[in-house]
Amino acid sequence: MATTELGAALRHWRDHVPPQAVGLPVGGRRRAAGLRREELARLAGISADYIVRLEQGRATSPSPQVVEALARALRLTRDERAHLFHLAGLAPPGPGTVPRHVPPGVHRMLDRLAGTPVAVFDAAWTQLLANPLYTALMGEWHGDDANAVWRNFLNPHSRVRHTPESRGALQAAHVADLRRTVGRYPDDAGLRTLVAELRRRSGHFNALWESGAVGEHRAARKTIDHPRVGALTLDCDVLGVAGSDLRVMVYTARPGTEDADRLALLDVVGTRSPVG
Structure with a gap:
């Protein structure tokens, strides 16, 4: 052939x-x-x-x-x-578009953190990679739902437990972060489409966008209601990758706690069989 x-x-x-x-x-x-x-x-x-x-x-x-x-x-x-x-007859994405290249070193980091839930997001909060334990913990997302901002405003099926205050703070932070990303990457058509669709489909997103809301995605403790192992309260940290504008999200449990035991159990039952 x-x-x-x-x-x-x-x-x-x-x-x-x-x-x-x-x-x-x-x-x-x-x-x-x-x-x-x-x-x-x-x-x-x-x-x-x-x-x-x-x-x-x-x-x-x-x-x-x-x-x-x-x-x-x-x-x-x-x-x-x-x-x-x-x-492939295509121009590589230019500097005015959101970087989506994941360096080999970041791949290797995910491999070595197999017992820790880790995912990699681009500057628009679209998930690019996740290790099996992260997927077991948070679920597997496809299409528009691969974007964390989209899910936060338009998909009610999240395993993360929120109060009205915590959800409001996260939404304001996401909008502010997305606004900064639009300013850094003015040539990214996919990013412009994401913002336009969010403004069209979510009145709350549009109001925050118009208001110029400010905020920042910070480290936090989150409770995840998991269908197989129950509730886990974990520390969520977001780390930056120098020179790439990628965000690495890491969930960890305090040693010696019931949350650590449940995360270890999920590493056994959730990464070797389908999540219910």
């Missing part, structure tokens, strides 16, 4: 990424040391059939979202990611 330069590059990168390098188990017999197509597809959130068509040259025009997802799944460096965009 004929291939393209894009297909050949994808196959090369896939063949040279061992599963343990992306946090996957190595068990079972493998014909090659690299990732299987099914594994790459799962990591990137696209179909294995589309991976096959890209590698064989039968699909030649992936969207920017697909290219970004593949670069993230393959843990490409910034230069490799730019090369992948060029091979």
Whole structure:
């Protein structure tokens, strides 16, 4: 089957990424040391059939979202990611757009914090990565709900327990943070669409946006009502990644507490079987 330069590059990168390098188990017999197509597809959130068509040259025009997802799944460096965009006939995102490249070091940090719920968000609060324990704790989100601001205003199905005061403070902080992000990244069409949709669909968001509300997402203690292990009260810290404008959200429990015991239980029952 004929291939393209894009297909050949994808196959090369896939063949040279061992599963343990992306946090996957190595068990079972493998014909090659690299990732299987099914594994790459799962990591990137696209179909294995589309991976096959890209590698064989039968699909030649992936969207920017697909290219970004593949670069993230393959843990490409910034230069490799730019090369992948060029091979796909696309311009790499410019400085006026929200950075969504996750450096390999941040990937490795998530791998090493397997027993701690950790997720990575971009400057618009869209979730880019989450380790299995974070997903088990907070649930798995798709589409618009992958954006924390969208969920905070438009999705009532959150596991985080809020008082009216705590929700109001978080909403004001999210709006203020999003306003600063719009100022830093004026060329990001997706960001403009997010803000426009939030203003159209949420009167409260629009009122906060118009008011010029100020606030900042700070460290906090949060109670999460989990359907399998019960309530957990955890410290939530948001860390910045220098030079990338990424936010790393980390949940931890105080040692020796019932919350720590429940988090350890979730690490067993929640990351090895579906969350109910």
